[in-house]
Amino acid sequence: MVAPYDTGARLLAEEVPGDNALAVSVGELAGRLKRMVEGEFGHVRLRGEISGYKRVASGHAYLCLKDDAAVIDGVIWKGQASALAFQPQDGVEVIATGRLTTYPGRSKYQIVIERMELAGAGALMALLEKLKAQLAGEGLFDAARKRRLPFLPRVIGVVTSPTGAVIRDILHRLEDRCPTHVVVWPVKVQGEGAAQEVAAAVRGFDALPSNGSVPRPDLVIVARGGGSIEDLWAFNEEVVVRAVAGCSIPIISAVGHETDTTLCDHAADLRAPTPTAAAELAVPVLADLRLAIDGHRLRTERCARRHV
Known part of the structure; x- marks a missing residue:
């Protein structure tokens, strides 16, 4: 006959007959x-x-x-x-x-x-709205801090991919409107490390001395072609927004198509609906300037004749 399991309290531990549970540490x-x-x-x-x-x-x-x-x-x-x-x-x-x-x-x-x-x-949009509210609360998107663009920039810096249609469209439109010295800072515009490269390029242009071997831009264009929100996400990253907002050179943001909006657009001094439109906003039409100058010259000559 097996003795019943003893549940009584003891001062010292000891093995109980029928108890198979050995003590472990x-x-x-x-x-x-x-x-x-x-x-x-x-x-x-x-x-x-x-x-x-x-x-x-x-x-x-x-x-x-x-x-x-x-x-x-x-x-x-x-x-x-x-x-x-x-x-x-x-x-x-x-x-x-x-x-x-x-x-x-x-x-x-x-x-x-x-x-x-x-x-x-949904989670992506929630993250975007949360970051937007945070940065807006710091004043990075305030209209009061946005600067006017130079009327006729001598040097334009472009932050974009060196290959693809974007840089070609910008260069062609500038050539058609008003040939200008362009300095391209090549970056990745999508994928891992893209945001860090874009931010570094913006800061790099801002750090150029006015009398250095590489001319300091009077205006910077940050540009990328269209894509999904995932494709454009680098331009929503906090590091890019802070670099754009902190740049002392006026910046045009031209990221995506007309319906695309990124946080980089809010931080820039001006948003362009497309990269081509950014080139149009950057410079006036040279032929129109010449016509205006000729018109002023003729008016000046007429005034002088009337005086004489």
């Missing part, structure tokens, strides 16, 4: 849980809203993903955080891909995020 149990979680959830995709996003000095990023039912901690290591195609912000819904792991020291589990994308066009 806390560390051993934590290790078993870690191996089980990592083995079972080695690849997961989670949809949730970002909360408490913070990027620390080491370059790693920490956040929570939450929905109506639960919250899970997450971490993005430095390399993956730098490669994200957007700047994460609280309140934005995303889809995170990674693996689950545990942190035995705090009895917690978390997702190590390897890739993160916005959860659809």
